[in-house]
Amino acid sequence: MGEILLGNIFKRNAKTKISLRRVSQNSPFVSMNIEDLSSFFSERGEDCVFIDGPVDSEYLQKIAIDEGFLRSFLFQSESKDLKTRTLQYRKALEKMPAGLSSIVGKILENGGLRNFLLLALRESEFLDPWEDYVLSALKRNERRERGNPRINLQKTVKLVFSEGGLLQDSMKGYEFRQEQFMTALEIAESIERDSNLMIEVGTGTGKSIAYLAPVAYACISTMNQAVVSTRTRILQDQLFKKDVEILKTFPNLDDLRVSVMKGRERYLCARKLFEVVNLALNKMLDEEMSKELSGILIWSMITGEGDLDPLPIKEEMRRMISGNRFDCTRRLCPFFEICPYYVQRENAKSSDIVITNHSFLFSEANIRLSDGDAEEREDIGTLLPRFKYLVVDEAHELEASLTQAMSYRFEPYELAGTVRRLIKTVRDSFGFLKRHFDEGFLRKLWAKLKEATANLDKQSTELVRVTGSPESGSRITFTGKELEVMIPLLTKISDTLQTHVYIGTQTMQMLDDVEDRNEKIDGLEAEVSRILTETREWMKQIAGITSSQESRVIYVNRLERRPDNLSIISSPVENDTLMASIFPDVSVKIFISATLWVYSRGSDGFNYARRILGTSSNNEAVRLGTSFDYTQQLKFFVPVDLPDYFPNSLTYLESASDITLNALNIVGGGSMVLFTSYEDMKWTLSRISGRLGDMSIHIQDREDSPTTILADHVNSEKSVIFGARAFWEGVDLPGEQLRLLIVYKLPFERPDEPLIEARIKHYGKRSFVEGMNKYYYPKMITAFRQGLGRLIRTRNDHGVVIVIDKRIVDPNRVYSKKLLASLPAGTNVQAIASNRILRELRRLKREKWI
Incomplete structure (x- = not known):
């Protein structure tokens, strides 16, 4: 039987050495050169070694246990002690069925990880067939039987969010934020009035807890249910795993029932998993996929949700094991009772709060508009409970999500x-x-x-x-x-x-x-x-x-x-009318975002938001400030000596690329350049990429996910991201990760795009100019504010933005004043020559302001 060893790598006499000790002993029992490991382990059969430190030796990489694998598929240990972590992993694996060792032994290649898994699994006391353990840990909600009518919503919110309140006790390092307190109070009042609310809350306010807490207390008080919709699945997971856990520390919320609902393709399909296992046993998977499959099998026995999103697996494997509407046999499937997707659908019906995303929300809305709310029909693709409260976070994104869900496409x-x-x-x-x-x-x-x-x-x-x-x-x-x-x-x-x-x-x-x-x-x-x-x-x-x-x-x-190779697409033009018809039985709808307000003389600034959200003209709207001091934290420059922007203008691109090159070389990393055109980005890169010294350049292609690029950027001190529309929002790079933001042009959509042109006409009943003012310009301003919001993410951040588009300060442009007045309070736009901007950058760099 094999033995688990712990290894520490160190340098001595210019040689790389390793100190080995048994898990059961603290003192080293052998120390040797890395080169001698091969002969040492060749005589020890199934031994395996945990390494605390970098693994450079090619042989050591084969016999060392991949702790990243265990963290990803088993659990994330918080211990800094290698021996403690090792024992924790072993103990967790020993609770798995012993029969799993037969699968692991056949599909995993020889190596330290394989030996460790086999050693632990063979110690298991659980002798039932391993197949019985797959998805056996899925969590199932039970419907709350009674409410708590004694809860006074506004008083409870004050108790949680006031200075010295419950939130401060629950969060380490928490600082009281007036804007967060006011957000929660406004939402509590809307719930009590049974009315809708639009609310703009600045970045850094802590808005997630601010809307979750009053909604949670309303649900357990009244027995009603709520749906919270976010822009992305990543934000869904953050709400569920971080914010909801904080909520449950508050009085009366320890038994809060919350579930996450995503599309079918995000969940593991048990039938497909067993099919892929058969492929692996027949040696039809490569080594990397077999390793991934071993991890997925282990994870499938402990997951409470069956959600594949957190797993670091390749897209090919994800497609092979995830569900989809084309091959799902629903109740006819022999694994229907342990299907994570259908378990989550049942959980949603029994939850106080369901957390979903905009895409899923509008897919559901499309079903209800087309077929009615037929919950008993098995061919309904997505279901949410009958809910009273709807909170839409990142509400500025609703128009795009609704358009996508309600469009038809033929290729x-x-x-x-x-x-x-x-x-x-x-x-x-x-x-x-x-x-x-x-x-x-x-x-x-x-x-x-x-x-x-x-x-x-x-x-x-x-x-x-x-x-x-x-x-x-x-x-x-x-x-x-x-x-x-x-x-x-x-x-x-x-x-x-x-x-x-x-x-x-x-x-x-x-x-x-x-x-x-x-x-x-x-x-x-x-x-x-x-x-x-x-x-x-x-x-x-x-x-x-x-x-x-x-x-x-x-x-x-x-x-x-x-x-x-073409698409024929039919999309709704009148999103305002469509939005107004969605979920008519939901009595309280809360729309919240950092960018809902657009300056408009003679109005409250929410007319554009009311249009795209389909709310009535008297729908209450509130704009709250931010906890950031833009006067001290942000420098905003516009070079006024550069040529005007025109599509495909080489004169503009040459000048823009010159100031971009100089600015990036001064700041030296922690930078991002935002484009609205891939062609402009490619041209700029062809001109400057070879002149950026030792900077690490990360370029977004059309099909790239921002996630990988952001991970690489965070791990490099001298990194610059060149990105298009996907990087204009939803990117969180606090502190040193983003000190310089360069914006090439204002983010206008092409006015001759079929859908944009149709909506300009829809909102401009009297004239084209009316449509531009009511829809086109506010849409651009909202997108620009989102891009600017990438720069300042915490109270300690400092950053510089350079907008290479003089139109932003041109008083002859009808949208210029509106855009500048829509910027965060305290933003000082300096329209100066390029050489002065570069001098300012050098000064800020010398003073370590950036």
């Missing part, structure tokens, strides 16, 4: 891929079915399928011809006579797909009727079912485009330089 090239898969699977199925059914009947079905596919090819080719454009990336709106040509073609394609669905359904029924079952037939039946679900989804998208043209814009988006 002929992607449909062709679905049909090819159907043909292949039907052909493979008929190869088996000819032994059980009349071969002549099968030939007729096959001929019918081939004929329908040929017709579909002709129809798709014709559709591409009438909707095509010579320019890649172009977007063209279709109206009037153009729609009269396109809509009948789409209808024909949908009618032809009915034949594919009919033959696929027949094939599935015949496979189901075969009595002599085997894995191959089961697999074919499952694949046909998946493809049929996908095909019906394409038909649903076509139906949405062809049937609902009123108050929508239909446009064609050319994706790449190939004639058939």
Whole structure:
């Protein structure tokens, strides 16, 4: 039986040495050169070693235990002592079923991690089949049986948030913030009045706790339920794992029922997990994927939610083991009772608060608008409880999320891929079915399928011809006579797909009727079912485009330089009307964000927010300040000697890249350059990237997630991020991580974009100028405020922003005064020459202000 060793690496006489000791002993029992490890371990069989320190030796990397693996899939130990952590990991693994060792031993390559897992698992006393432990730890909520009517909401909020209150006792290093206190009080008053509220709260206020606490007390007091919607899944997890835990330390909230609801694809699918295990046992996975699978198996036995988001696994593995609506068999699945997605749906019905994201919220809204609130229907994709309170955080993002959820999209090239898969699977199925059914009947079905596919090819080719454009990336709106040509073609394609669905359904029924079952037939039946679900989804998208043209814009988006790769999209124009019709039975809706207010002479500044959120003109709105002192913390420069911005202007780009290069070299890292155009970003990089010395450059491509780039940036002292729209919001880089922000141009959308143009017309009933003032300019100002908000994240931050766009201070631009007046109080915009800006940067650098 193997032994666990602890290793400390140190230097002596210019040689790298390692000190080894047994877990059961404190004193070292051997010390040797790293080069001698191979011969030492070759005689020790299944021994393994934990290393406290960097692992540079190639051999040591093979035999050392990957503690990152254990932290990711088992638990995160808070102990700084290596021996303590080792014993904790071992104890946790010994609670796993002993039978898991047979899987781990077969799919993990030889090495220290494998030896450690086997050593611990073989000590387990749990001899039940390991399959019984998968997803056995899922948490299940029970509905609260009675409320607590004695709670006075406003008094409780004062008790929590006032100076010296409960929040101060619960959070180490907490500082009282007046804005946080006022936010919580405003929300408590709205709940008590049963009224809606829009509230702008500055960055750094602690708004999450400020809205969660009054909502939580309202729920346990009245037995009503609440939904909290955030912009991203990352923010969802932060609320659930951090803020909710603080809430539960308050009186009467220790038994608060909270659940997180995400889309089906975010959760582990037990059926797929077992399928992937079989692939691994048959040596059909590479070494890295097998290692990931071992971790997922361990994690599946201890996870309370089955949510895959926290796991550091590659996208390929994530797709292989996660659920999706195309291949989910719902209640027919043998693992339905332990399906994390459906367990979370049941938990949502029994929760006081459900935390979701905007995308999920509006997918739910779309279902309810289309089908009614039919909770008993099994084909409903996403469900939330019947709730009374809705809190929408990052509310400025609602318009984009609503548009995405309520749009229909058809892509002929992607449909062709679905049909090819159907043909292949039907052909493979008929190869088996000819032994059980009349071969002549099968030939007729096959001929019918081939004929329908040929017709579909002709129809798709014709559709591409009438909707095509010579320019890649172009977007063209279709109206009037153009729609009269396109809509009948789409209808024909949908009618032809009915034949594919009919033959696929027949094939599935015949496979189901075969009595002599085997894995191959089961697999074919499952694949046909998946493809049929996908095909019906394409038909649903076509139906949405062809049937609902009123108050929508239909446009064609050319994706790449190939004639058939395009999207036909139908999106709602009147988001204000649509928003007003969503969740009509929710009596209290709280919209909260750091950017809802836009300066407007003669109004309270919330008219734009009311428009995009679909609220009434008398909906109460409150603007609270921020705890940051922008007078002292922010330097804001606009170079006035640079050329004006024009699209594709080389004169502008050359001057902008020069000041960018000089500014980055002065500050030397902790910087970000924001663009609205990938082409502008690429041109700038081609000019300056080779002249940034030893700076680490992180560039966002179109498909890149900001998460990886941000992680690399944080770990480098001399890093600069070049980013586009994804980095304008939701990026949190406090302190030294971001000291300089360069903005290339104001974040205007293209006014000729089909959806933007349609909404300008919608909001400008009297004139185009009215639409620009009511929608286009406020939209840009809100986006700019979001970008500026990346810079100052804490009270101790200092930062410089350089906006390379003179239009921001041009009094002849109708939006300039509105934008400047919308900036945080205390912002001092200095419009000066470029050389003066660079001198100021050098001074601030010398004085260590940045």
